Amino acid sequence: MFENLLAAKMANLGTETAFMVLAKAKALEAQGREIIHLEIGEPDFDTPRNIIDAGIKALNAGYTHYTPAPGLPEVRATIAEYATRQKGIPYTAEEVVITPGGKPIMFFTILALVNPGDEVIYPNPGFPIYESVINFVGGKAVPIPLREENDFRLDVDELAALISPRTKLLIINSPANPTGGVLTPADVARIADLVRGKNIFILSDEIYDRIVYDGAQPVSIAAQPGMKDWTIILDGFSKTYAMTGWRLGFGLMHRELAERIAQLMVNSNSCTAAFTQKAGQEALTGPQDAAAAMVAEFKRRRDIIVDGLNSIPGITCKRPLGSFYVFPSIKGLGRSSQEMEAILMERAGVAALSGTAFGRFGEGYLRFSYANSVENIEKALEKIAAVVKEL
Incomplete structure (x- = not known):
């Protein structure tokens, strides 16, 4: 109609x-x-019982109001401490933005960085919202194939051939949806060497980095020399803690970018639910059994x-x-x-x-x-x- x-x-x-x-x-x-x-x-x-109880406790304690757009200061600090410990990269609370789920980090990053005509390289097969949002903002979606013969890891030489003067953003996802592929530390180091110094941002989707097997050790490209400031890490609570319905995610990024992503939060969601954030704080600091x-x-x-x-x-x-x-x-x-x-x-x-x-x-x-x-x-x-x- x-x-x-x-x-x-x-x-x-x-x-x-x-x-x-x-x-x-x-x-x-x-x-x-x-x-x-x-x-x-x-x-x-x-969702584990201790996390549910923390959410209930927060509701009873009055965590039912607006919070600052990038999140409660104490929860941002907890996430920064967790990321520093889990990913081996020093982060501060000012480099954390809490969002209602992980997707807003994906959406806001592309919205904040990609102009019409800018090229974004993304994994294919990969999470379909990558390509969707690239197209929505008028960017040019450039797929990097993930091939079975390469254990569904991107081929760095193939990636090199796709980079052009118009490349603005590279999206990587490890461990990956839908393939379960995991980039090796050598892959990550080579990707960093390839993009370093080229004014190319990295959106690193690390939502599955705690769900790994057989000794796999996913590493963040943000830990590579010179890459932290150019990397936006997408992470969250849905998969690791069975919190899909709580809608709680976060991004780790340079504080200047964090301010802009928080600005997009103000213009869209206002903030993430306060009691959900407190439940997430318990998820990271409580028992991990x-x-x-x-x-x-x-x-x-x-x-x-x-x-x-x-x-x-x-x-x-x-x-x-x-x-x-x-x-x-x-x-x-x-x-x-x-x-x-x-x-x-x-x-x-x-x-x-x-x-x-x-x-x-x-x-x-x-x-x-x-x-x-x-x-x-x-x-x-x-x-x-x-x-x-x-x-």
Whole structure:
């Protein structure tokens, strides 16, 4: 009805397919169908009790009002201390901006830095909102392919060929969504050497850096010599602490950029909920047992789903080193990614995502989230195998 009256740039704004598939799955469930949810990137665990109690305590203590746009000073200080300890990079409270979820850091960074025509290099397959926001602000989205033969790590030589005088921002994500790939310390050092001195900012999405396996050691590019001032780190609480619904994230950046990102907060969200921030403070300073137990359970599920997928003719699956996703190749099935997404939903009752939901280089792959119970994962594998046998 109003399509012709919308601002033209709205046509450039994409979406996150996971929520569309979730809605379709919920509609089928409403019709009485059993659907196994392997599409949504959300831990199936409850938020740890100590964090919930801290949120309740904060509500009872009156943390129900506005806060400064970049966050409560004491919570920013706690995050800075955590980042200094966890990432090995010295940060101060003035270099922290707290936001309602991690996405605002992504959106605000691109909005603050990218002019129409500026080039932004981003991972593909990668989180779809990267490309969506680049296009929305009028930037030129330049994909860097993440290839299975390179363990879904970007090829630094290929990256070098993509950099141009118009390159303004490079987005990296390690551990990665949707592939679970993790950049090695050598990769990170080479990327830093490549961009250092070229006035190229880095948006480093590190939301999964606590969810790693088999001795993987993700390192932040901000720790490389001369890179801290040019790096905006995106991090948050949703994945590590099962706090998706609390909407709590943060960015680490040069204090001048922090002031500008806070300005965007003022113009959009005003601030992040006060009681949520206090719950996040407890998450970082309280017991870490629940977070560690979640990672151990994710590793168990990873091994089950990888082994199960590799036992199905026509499907091959790398064993990811991070996140809670697998990105199996379905090239041996002779069907497109979108076809297989639909077949699994309609015929197997398994909700998964087409690899192309994460960019054109995702063709030939599916993404499964193993943030579900072992029982459901094993049931899904049986259903997938049965459907594949009938193709």
